[in-house]
Amino acid sequence: MRSANLSLVLRRLRDEGPRSRARLATELGLTRSAVSALVGELEDRGLVRRGGVERGGLGRPGTAVELDGGAVCGIGAEVNVNHVATMALDLAGDVVAEHRLDLDANRLAVDEVLDRLAELVLTTDAEVRATGRTTVGCVVGVAGLLDRTHEVLTVGPNLHWKNVPVGAGLRARLGGEYPVTIDNESNLAAVAEATPGDAARQDILVIFGEVGMGGGIVVDGRPLRGHQGYAGEFGHMIVEPGGRRCGCGRVGCWETVAGMRALLDAAADPDDPVRDPDLSLADRLAEINRRAELGDARTLAALDQLGSWIGVGAAMLANALNPAAIVLSGYYAELGDHLRPAIAEQLLAGVLAPQAGGTRVEFSTLGFTAAVRGGATVALEAVFDDPTVVAPRSDALTGGTR
Template sequence: MTQTTAAVPAGSRVDQHDLRRTNLGLVLRWLRDHGPRSRATLAAEVGMTRSTVSSLVGELSDRGLVRIGNEQRGTVGRPGLAIELDGRTVCGIGAEVNVNHVSTLALDLSGRVLAEHKLALDAHDVPVEDVLDRLAGLVRHTIADLQSQAITPVGLTVGIAGLVDRVNEVLTHGPNLDWRDVPVGQLLRTTIGNDIPIVIDNEGNLAAIAEATPGDADRQDILVIFGEIGVGGGIVAGGRLLRGRQGYAGEFGHITVQPGGRACGCGRRGCWETVCGLGALLELAADPDDPVRNPASALDDRLTELNRRADRGDERTVEALTAVGQWVGVGAAMLTNVLNPAAIVLSGYFAAVGHHMQQEIETQLAAGVLAPDAGGTRVEFSRLGFGAAVRGGALSALETVFNDPTSVGPRSAEGAVLS
C-alpha cells in the first residue's frame, strides 16, 4: 500500500486532533474487522508508519480499547505481540420491543455478552406505557449489572417492530403491536432516568446489522428476513445497511403476494406476512386451544414443541411448515430478482423451524428467480434467532466508539474510565 496516513482526501483542511481521531478509529475498526495483529502487520495493512501505529495503539490502550495479547507467529522474522480489541470497561446496550417480549443485551467491543435480560409478554394486552415501563426496568437492571462490573455503557439502541421515525424517535406505525405515533424515545428517557444516549430504530434493520459480520466477505451483501408475528428485515450492500430515503426500507412483510387475500394488520390485503408470519404458521399447525398458540407461553418453548411434532412426523405440523415454506420462497424469489444478494439470511422464528422449510424455500427460490442458479443467492439460517435485533442494537450503540475512540476517556491508575 502506498498511503501513509488514514484515508483523508488530499488537500483537506483537517486539524491534528481530527486527523488523530480519524486514525484511531481506522485502527480500531481494522482490528474489529480483521482480528488481532502485530504492530508491524497493522502498519503495513493500514498504510501507516510503525511509529504512528505504535503511538495510536498506545493511546487506544490508555483508553482501555485495545490490549496487548500473545505473540503473533507464522510471520517472517521475530514474532510481534498481537494487538486485539479489549473494551472491557465500555459497552453498548441493545434493547427490543416486540409483540411477544421485551429484552436487553450488553456487549463489549469484542462482542462478549456482559448482561442479558428478557421478559415474555403479550404486547396486545398491555398498554403502551406499561410495555415501555417494563423495557425501562430491564434497561435499569442491565445498567446496574454493568455498574457492578465497573463497565460504562456508551449508548442504548432500541429496536421496535414497525415504521420508525429515527429523527423524532417516534414509532409512526406498528401494525402488529397496534401502536401509532408513539414517542418511544421521549417515554423511555423519562422512565429510565439515566443520561445514557438513546437511539430508536427498526428491529429488522438491527437484525441485519447483527448478521452482517465485519470482515466476513460472504456477509457483506445480504438480505435479512426476520420473522415473528410480522415479517421485516434489512438490506446490507457492500457492508452498509440500506435504509432508503426516509429510513423505511426493509418492510418486506407488506409486499403483496396474494392480491385480495387475507387482511393484514396494516389495513391492506394479501401481504406476505399474512401467509408466512408466525400467526399463519400457528393457525395451520394447531387448533385455537392448542398450547402452541397460547401467547402467554414463551415463544421459544412453543417453537420447540412444533419442531418436536415435525420431527416425529406429525402430518398437520409438517403440512403447515411445508405450506409456509413455499410462501417464504415465493417472497424470497421476488426480493432476489430485485436485489440479487449473496445470501438470504432467515432470522427470528424462521431460524428456529426453518430446517423443516428449507427444501420448499429453495425450490421456490430456484423456480422464481430469473437468473440461473437463483443468481448465486444462498439460503442461510441465522444463528442468532430472536436475539438478532437486540444484538444489532448493542453493536449499533458501540459504533460511537469506533467512529470516535476519543469519546472514551483514558483509564485512571485503578483502571476506571475517566470522564
C-alpha cells in the same frame, strides 16, 4: 486526523482480528512509530490490549494487539409484541448482561410496556457498571414503521401502536441525558448478521419472523434504511392479491401467509394447546418441531406451505437486489431444517438469473437475540467511529479531564 487514525486501527482489529504493530503499519500505510503511538493511546483508553505472539511473517515474531472488552459496553434493547429484552455487549463482542421479560404488549398500555423496558435497561446498565465498564449508548429496536428523525413509531401493526413517541417516552424514564437511540428492530437484527471481516456477510438481506414479519438490507456491512428510514418492511409486500387481511389493513401481505398466525392456522385447530396465547413462543416452536420430527402429516404440510411462501417472497427480493445471502432469522431459524427444501425450490423457480443469481439461503444462529445484539453493536459504533469518546484511564489517575 488522530481520531481518524485511532478509528482505523480499532476497526482493523475488529474486522480482521489480532495482529502485530508491524503488520498494522503495513496494512494501514502508516509508519511503525505512528502505529505504536496509536496503539499506546488505545491501550490507555482501555480499548486494546496485548495478545499472543503473531507468527508466520518474516523476521522476528511480534506481539499481537487485540480488542479489550474491559472498558465499555453498548446496550441493545427491543420492544416486540410478546416481550421486551436487553443485551449488553463489550467491545470484543462478548455478552456482559442479558435480560428478557415475556409480556403481551397488545393487552398492556403503552406506558406500562415502556416502564418494563426502562426497568430492564436500568438493570442492564447497573450490571455493566458493576463490572467496571461504562455504557456508551443504548439502541432500542421497535417493531413497525419508525420515524427515526423524531423517534416516533408511526405504525406498529402487530403492536397496535400508532404515533407513539418511543424516544421521548424512554428518555423521560431513563433521564434526559441517557444516550438512547431508537431504530427498527429488523434493521438491528440485520446488523447483527453482518459479520465484520466476512466478505460473504456484507451484502445480505435478513428476513425476521416473530409474531409479525420484517427485514433488513445490509450493503457493504451497513444497514440500508431508505429515504425516510422505512426500508425493509418486507412483510407488507403484496404476494397474494385477494388473500387474507393483514394487521396493517391491506390484503394479501407476505406476513399473512408467512407469519406465525398463518403457520398456526395451517398446523393446528383453534382449540389445539399449541395455540394457547399463554404459551411462550419458544415452547410453541418446540412443540411444532416435535410434531414434525414425529412425522405428523398436518404439521409437515403446514411447514412445507410456509416454506413455499417464504421462497416466493425471497425470490422477489432476490430478483430486485441480488444479495449474496438471504438470512432467515427469528422463528424461521428455529424451524429451518423443515423449511429449507420448499424455500430452495421456490427461489430457484422464481429468480430469473441462473442458480438464483448466486444468492444463498442461510438460517441465523442468533435465535431471538438478533435485534438486541444488533442494537448493542450499533451503540458501540460510536467508539469505533471516534475512540476518543472513551476517556483515557490516565486522566482518572491525574485528575485530568477529556
